[in-house]
Amino acid sequence: MVQRFTISLDAELAATLDGYMVKRGASNRSEAIRDLIRNALTLNHTDKSNNCVAVVSYVYDHHERQLGSRLIKHHHEHHDLAVSTLHVHIDHHHCLEMTVLRGPGEAVRRLAEATLAERGVQFGHVNLIPLKEHGGHHQHDDGANHVHQRPAL
The missing domain is CATH 1.10.1220 (Arc Repressor Mutant)
Incomplete structure (x- = not known):
């Protein structure tokens, strides 16, 4: 409507x-x-109970003392949220990373904000996308019938 x-x-x-x-x-x-x-x-979506995906993109100076190790440690400590990270060398000093997170909205937002707050992260942005719960069986074009365990868009 x-x-x-x-x-x-x-x-x-x-x-x-x-x-x-x-x-x-x-x-x-x-x-x-x-x-x-x-x-x-x-x-502004911060619903504690709903799941989401997020792309956290940030630029940092890789010469910043132990920053790379601290970022990796964050992601290992939250392996249930951190799906993947893409690392791009921009110049002799700067790197761009994009990390995909998935999970409960509050936990994802907290990890994203902690990542951006690390000393040495010079710029960052969070693109958070809420997920709708999707349940039940469905069938694909190839005839496969199954249930997804994770929420769908």
Whole structure:
């Protein structure tokens, strides 16, 4: 069910919204506003009981004393949440890492924030995506019938 509502924007904000709409490839303002609202609500999603996935991306100076070891230690201590990490060398001093986390929202957020708070992490961002519970049997095109043990998107 779709609910309609009206909002008023000054000309500058409306022009900014139109620019966002074009940049994101949205076909209309409603679609652009729905994207903005979903993103804002997801950023504030901290439901303790719901599962989520998150991508934590951060840049750090690999010369920072023991930082690499501290980051690895965090992920080993939370092996139930840390799924995978991609490590990219940016230059002689800086590395970019992207870590995928999965689990209860509060625990994922806590680990992500602890990672970004480490001394030597220069910039970071968390993209948290809540998961809906998905249960029951289902069948794939190849006829395989099974139950997923993890929540689905």
